[in-house]
Amino acid sequence: MRDMIRYLNQPLRASALCTGALLCLALGAPPPAQANQGQLDGVKQEISRQQSQVSANKKKVDSLQQALRKQETSIAKTAKAIHDAENQHAKLSSSIKTLEQQQRQLEQQQLGQQELLKELLNAQYKQGKNSQLALLLGNSDHHKLDRYTVYAEHLSQARIKALDELAATTTEIQLKQHQLESQRQQQTTLLAKLTKEKTQLEAEQRQRQKTVRSLTGQIRSDSQYLAELKDNEKRLVKEIARAKAAAAEAARRAPMNGLSKHKGKLAWPVKGPVIHSYNSQQQGELRWKGMVIGQQTGNPVKAVYSGKVVFADWLRGYGLMVVVDHGKGDMSFYGYNQTLLKKVGDTVQANESIALVGDSGGQDRSALYFEIRRKGTPTNPTSWLTR
Template sequence: MRDQIKRLTQLLRASAFSTGALLCLTFTPPALSASQQQLDGVKQEISRQQNQLSSKQKKINTLQQSLKQQELAIAATAKKIHQAEATVRTLARSIQALQQEQQALLQQQLGQQEMLKELLNTHYRQGKSSQLATLLSGMDQDRLDRMTVYAERLSQARAHTLDDLAATKTELQLKTHQLSQQRQQQQDLLAQLTDEKRRLEREQQQRQKTVRTIKGQLKSDTRYLSELKNNEKRLVAEIAKAKAAAEAARRVAMNGLAGQKGKLPWPVKGTIRHRYGSPLQGELRWKGMVISKPKGSQVNAIYGGKVVFADWLRGYGLMVAIDHGKGYMSFYGYNQTLLKKVGDTVQPSEAIALVGDSGGQETSALYFEIRRKGTALDPQSWLTR
């Protein structure tokens, strides 16, 4: 459409020249009127097409805003699912431990019951002859004293065993109650997970419709190229902001990535879909790399540092930027959800996000960049072979 406007503008200029020539050569009112009508028509066409361009750009911007809101909603739901799944795993381990404790208590209870039976049996056998009968039997005093002490100790042991058995029974009841509560909590969480996953599916379907509409609006190569250029400008602007914020808020010394080339772990392990420097569109080339990975996979920081950007960025979706110091920064885009926020300190290989397809991508992958003082570097050369 811009080419059409250009041609119409040239026609307008030619028409204006023709009108000037006509005014010099002739004063015929009908000819002047026809040229003026032609000029007015060209001006109206230019205005119409410019308005159409402006309207389409507004529509794209509105769609991108809708996409942002949908992908942020997906991110929130995906984060809830991630946290719920982690809680379910913790509960499963806790339930297993409680079951083992419960079994140990049951065995302990059985042992105490057997001991109590033995003590009662012994006490019963001893009780067949009373102290009076023993006294009248002519038993010497020393032996009588020993029998009395034995009887007292036997009675104490029985009382102690009864106390232990009561305590075991109480503890067993408590463990059974805890186990029941945690199983109920686990069931509730699993039901919540099912609901959240259904919601996630609905949100993703709505997002796909928006992505298809945006693709339709950007079907022109020139328009798509313009969008990609603008995306790059947005990223550069955010890098500048993040760098300024990092410098202003830096509290810990960070040594950058110097000396780490070829030694850093991969943020995700997967197939490389696009490499650094490969053609993107027209004269544009990839400033980072795109690694294919299933949705929901964990994204890890390549090195320690501080999170300086964690938000949705047009063209890159949900992105995390980590400042490693000395001008080095790493970027992780297209995520389904973010696990870190601005200001968080991260350790090497720590989980920072989950792989997704945000930013209007058609398939799930991770967009990964490394920059030094704003200049993009080949990220693959920094990763382990």
């Protein structure tokens, strides 16, 4: 069928091509007398059937892409919850460790205060044997009596202070114990939540894999795949236009200096093997506008330079993508992510985590799609990164 259509599109004269009913009909020339009307009708029906099939396939692909978007967005939400919970768990663990250390120090302090109180009580007891009454009865001199009185007052004040400090330490130990118990309970609850969310994530990923397999099976031919890639690129260009408008508005409020002074100095967004390099063949005449860097799912994706997030959403063909505007028309793109850690309007710093590596967009392996554009034109990202 494709060969026939190509043949029909050749710029030859109608009279030279009228060797069959379909060809003559398509070129506007009268069919030969011997042409069979039944054959013409059959070819027309075949053309109609092929067109209907193409239309049905496109609808099926669109439907599967919508399902993929829904699944990958759900996975992103679950993965983000897991990421946040793991961070919270790490903070709790650190806090618990600090509390335990403080508790041990307080217990040591309590032991010291108890020993001091024992000494004070013993000294006060011994001093009591030489009470003022005994001294008076013994005709002791008044200077010595004054000294004993002052000493007794100091002992009493020291004992009261030691008791107060011991009580305060005991109360603080009880407070630390309560905090420890509360945080350990939070940790237990958090671990149960993490286990549940990870189970949910695994189920969502299995469902996604089914959709990806169906999608791959639906886009069978090279021409269908090429058409899908071209459409994806058009979608990206459309979003770039929107992002540029947002960036222009942001620059008006807070100008940024762009990337021009940092060529060859930017840190890599992730470390890993380059699976597809810039300008290498992607499919047919299409070439990669960025690069694809292999890395395990869940590893952090870092912003290569400071800027403002102007796009953070799922984009067909690129999955969950973050676009950072660096000013002066310079933007960096990070696609295929498992989840996004930033939203539109967020300010980010160089080397700050903005996403987690994934395989969204229907990719068959975990990696990061990375691209740099200057005034909307792709440029080789490798030349901007440190060697």
